[in-house]
Amino acid sequence: MNNVWTVFKxxxxxxxxxxxxxxxxxxxxxxxxxxxxxxxxxxxxxxxxTKVENTTYRIAYTDNASTxxxxxxxxFQLYVESxxxxxxxxxxxxxxxxxxxEATKNLVKEGKYDVFAVFSDNFETTVIPDQSQVLTRYxxxxxxxxxxxxxxxYQNMYALVDLTYRDYxxxxxxxxxxxxxxxxxxxxxxxxxxxxxxxxxxxxxLFSSVVSICPDAIAGEKERGTLxxxxxxPIKRGELAFGKIAALSVTAAASGLVSFxxxxxxxxxxxxxxxxxxxxxxxxxxxxxxxxxxxxxxxMGTIVSAFAKTAKECSSYMAPLMVVAMAAALLPLMxxxxxxxxxxxxxxxxxxxxxxxxxxxxxxxxxxxxxxGMNLLYTGALIFATSRMFHSERIMVx
Amino acid sequence: MSxxxxxxxxxxxxxxxKRFTLSSRQMKERKLLSNSLMAVDGLSFNLKKGSIxxxxxxxxxGKTTTLRMVATLLSPTSGEILYRGKDIHQDVxxxxxxxxxxxxxxxxxxxxxxxYTFDYMAALYGLxxxxxxxxxxxxxxxxxxxxFALTSIKNLSTGMKQKVSLAISIAHDPEIIIYxxxxxxxxxLASRDVEDFLAALRExxxxxxxxxxxFSLVEKLADEIGIIxxxxxxxxxxxxxxxxxxxxxTVFFDLIGGVKQ
Numbered sequence: 001m002n003n004v005w006t007v008f009k010x011x012x013x014x015x016x017x018x019x020x021x022x023x024x025x026x027x028x029x030x031x032x033x034x035x036x037x038x039x040x041x042x043x044x045x046x047x048x049x050t051k052v053e054n055t056t057y058r059i060a061y062t063d064n065a066s067t068x069x070x071x072x073x074x075x076f077q078l079y080v081e082s083x084x085x086x087x088x089x090x091x092x093x094x095x096x097x098x099x100x101x102e103a104t105k106n107l108v109k110e111g112k113y114d115v116f117a118v119f120s121d122n123f124e125t126t127v128i129p130d131q132s133q134v135l136t137r138y139x140x141x142x143x144x145x146x147x148x149x150x151x152x153x154y155q156n157m158y159a160l161v162d163l164t165y166r167d168y169x170x171x172x173x174x175x176x177x178x179x180x181x182x183x184x185x186x187x188x189x190x191x192x193x194x195x196x197x198x199x200x201x202x203x204x205x206l207f208s209s210v211v212s213i214c215p216d217a218i219a220g221e222k223e224r225g226t227l228x229x230x231x232x233x234p235i236k237r238g239e240l241a242f243g244k245i246a247a248l249s250v251t252a253a254a255s256g257l258v259s260f261x262x263x264x265x266x267x268x269x270x271x272x273x274x275x276x277x278x279x280x281x282x283x284x285x286x287x288x289x290x291x292x293x294x295x296x297x298x299x300m301g302t303i304v305s306a307f308a309k310t311a312k313e314c315s316s317y318m319a320p321l322m323v324v325a326m327a328a329a330l331l332p333l334m335x336x337x338x339x340x341x342x343x344x345x346x347x348x349x350x351x352x353x354x355x356x357x358x359x360x361x362x363x364x365x366x367x368x369x370x371x372x373g374m375n376l377l378y379t380g381a382l383i384f385a386t387s388r389m390f391h392s393e394r395i396m397v398x
Numbered sequence: 399m400s401x402x403x404x405x406x407x408x409x410x411x412x413x414x415x416k417r418f419t420l421s422s423r424q425m426k427e428r429k430l431l432s433n434s435l436m437a438v439d440g441l442s443f444n445l446k447k448g449s450i451x452x453x454x455x456x457x458x459x460g461k462t463t464t465l466r467m468v469a470t471l472l473s474p475t476s477g478e479i480l481y482r483g484k485d486i487h488q489d490v491x492x493x494x495x496x497x498x499x500x501x502x503x504x505x506x507x508x509x510x511x512x513x514y515t516f517d518y519m520a521a522l523y524g525l526x527x528x529x530x531x532x533x534x535x536x537x538x539x540x541x542x543x544x545x546f547a548l549t550s551i552k553n554l555s556t557g558m559k560q561k562v563s564l565a566i567s568i569a570h571d572p573e574i575i576i577y578x579x580x581x582x583x584x585x586x587l588a589s590r591d592v593e594d595f596l597a598a599l600r601e602x603x604x605x606x607x608x609x610x611x612x613f614s615l616v617e618k619l620a621d622e623i624g625i626i627x628x629x630x631x632x633x634x635x636x637x638x639x640x641x642x643x644x645x646x647x648t649v650f651f652d653l654i655g656g657v658k659q
C-alpha cells in the first residue's frame with residue numbers, strides 16, 4: 001500500500017506542477033460555463049429579436065377550462081392590445097372542444113394556428129386538495145415554432161401561465177406536463193437543440209481532459225524510459241498500475257468536478273426561458289454521473305496509454321474513441337433515450353441521462369443509478385485489464 | 399580491485415535464449431518471412447565482483463535484450479540467470495534491490511528536481527527517509543549533483559542530466575550495475591564523467607555489465623568482453639585473450655567479416 005501511495009503522490013505532483021496539464025485539466029470546466037452562458041445569451045437574444053409586425057396571432061384553446069374565457073386567454077388578449085411592441089398586431093381566439101385536440105394539433109402543425117392551449121377539465125374551477133393530485137390539473141401549450149408569430153406567442157403565453165395562475169402554481173404540474181412540444185418542427189425548439197448540444201459538448205470536454213492526461217501517464221513514461229526504471233524496482237506491477245490509475249482518477253475527478261460546476265452554472269444560463277428543475281438528489285446524481293463518466297474515460301485512456309508505445313501513438317488511438325463518444329452523445333436524438341436498455345450502454349447512457357434531464361427537467365433515479373453502476377462496472381473491468389497489461393513484457397517494454 | 403586475483407562470481411547467465419514473436423508489421427519492417435525472431439541464442443557469461451563486463455556488438459545483435467533479461471525487464475525464453483547461485487526469478491523483488499539499471503534512452507521527468515526524483519526512486523526501492531537522505535547526500539556530493547539538486551530537470555544540461563541519471567541508478571546502492579549504451583549521445587566531457595563513474599563503481603566492488611559499440615570505452619574500462627553477433631556469443635574472454643595483442647576494432651571487424659562470409 002505504501003508503494004501505491006508513493007506512485008500516487010508522484011503522479012499527482014507530476015500533474016500539478018505542469019502548467020500545460022493544469023490548463024488542459026481545468027480549462028474545459030471553465031469553458032463549459034462560459035460557452036453555455038454565451039450560447040444561452042445567443043439563443044435568448046435571437047428569440048428576443050424575433051420581430052412580429054402586422055400579424056394576427058391565431059390562438060386556439062380547449063373550451064373546458066371554465067364556463068367563460070380562460071384567464072390565460074384574456075391575459076394574452078390584454079397583452080397584445082396594450083404592449084407597445086404589439087401595436088401593429090392583433091389576436092383572434094378559437095375555442096375548440098376537447099374532442100378536437102388531435103385535429104387542432106394538426107392544424108397547428110399546418111400553420112393554421114400559432115398556439116394551442118389545452119386545459120384539463122374545469123382547470124380554473126377545480127380545487128386540488130393535496131399535492132398528490134397535481135397531475136389532474138394541467139395546461140399543455142402547443143405551438144408552431146417554424147413561424148416567428150408562433151414562437152413569440154408561445155413565449156408570451158408561457159410567461160403568462162405563471163403570471164396568471166400564480167395562485168394555482170402548486171396545483172399545476174409545471175415540470176413535465178406544461179412543457180410544450182413544438183409541433184411544426186420538433187428539431188427546431190431550443191430544448192431539443194440543447195438536449196443534443198449539451199451531451200455533445202460535455203462529452204467532448206470531459207474527453208479532452210482525459211486526452212490531456214492519459215497519453216503521458218504510461219505511454220509517455222514508456223517513451224521516456226522512466227517506466228522501465230520503475231518496472232525494475234522491487235514494487236509489484238499491480239501496485240504501480242493501481243497508483244497510476246488512482247492518481248489519474250483523482251485528477252480527472254477534480255477536473256470533472258470543475259466541469260460539473262461549469263455545467264451546473266452554465267446550464268441555467270443556456271436554458272434561459274425554459275423550465276428545468278434540478279432537485280437536490282438530481283444534482284448529486286448528475287455530479288456522480290459526470291465524475292464516474294470521467295473515471296470511465298480515464299480507465300479507457302489508461303488502457304490505451306498502456307498499450308501504445310508513445311504518447312503520440314496513444315493520442316492517435318484516442319481520437320477514434322472520442323468519435324465514438326461523440327456518436328454516443330448524438331444517439332439519443334435518434335432513439336428513445338428513456339428506454340432502460342440504453343442505461344447499460346456506455347457513453348449512450350450518459351448522453352441519454354443528460355438528454356432526458358434537459359428535455360423533461362428530471363431523470364428517473366433508476367436510469368441514473370443503472371448508468372452510474374454500469375460506469376463503475378466498466379471502469380473496474382478496465383482497471384483490472386490495465387493491471388494485467390502491466391505484467392506483459394510485450395506491452396510494457398518498448 | 400586486482401584483475402588477476404580470483405574474483406567472486408556474483409551473477410551467472412546460462413544458455414540464455416530469447417525468442418520474440420513479431421507482429422505482421424514488424425515482419426514487414428524487418429523483411430522477415432517468419433514471425434519468430436531469435437534475439438538471443440544460448441548466451442552464457444558471468445559477472446564478477448569488482449569487474450566490468452562489456453557486451454560488444456553491432457545494432458540488433460542482442461545486447462539490449464540480454465541486459466534486459468539480466469535486469470528482469472524481460473524473461474528468458476530458456477536458460478537461467480543465477481544470482482549467487484540462486485535463480486533470480488525465485489525472488490525477483492529481492493533481486494531487483496540488488497540491481498541498478500540505466501539505459502541511454504532514459505530521460506528524466508522535466509518537471510521534477512533531481513532531489514525529488516532521487517527520493518521517489520529510493521522510496522520505490524524501499525529505502526527509509528533517513529537512509530534516503532544519507533545516501534542522497536553521499537551520492538550527490540560524489541557526482542557533483544548537489545549544486546543543481548533543487549533545480550528543475552528541464553533547466554539542466556545534458557551532462558547534468560546524465561549525472562543525475564547515474565546518481566539515481568545507484569540510489570539503492572546496488573551490487574550489480576547494468577548500463578545499456580551508457581555514453582550514447584553524450585559529448586566528450588559527459589562521456590568522460592561516465593567512464594570515471596564506472597571506474598569508481600568497480601573500485602567499490604560492484605559487478606558491472608555494460609553494452610556498447612564504442613571500442614575506446616571497452617578498451618579503457620572492460621575487464622572482460624563478450625562480442626555478440628546475431629544473438630550468439632562470437633568471442634568471449636578478458637581483453638588480452640580476446641585481442642591477442644591486436645587492436646580490438648580489428649578483431650571485431652574480422653569477426654563480423656567472418657560471420658558475413
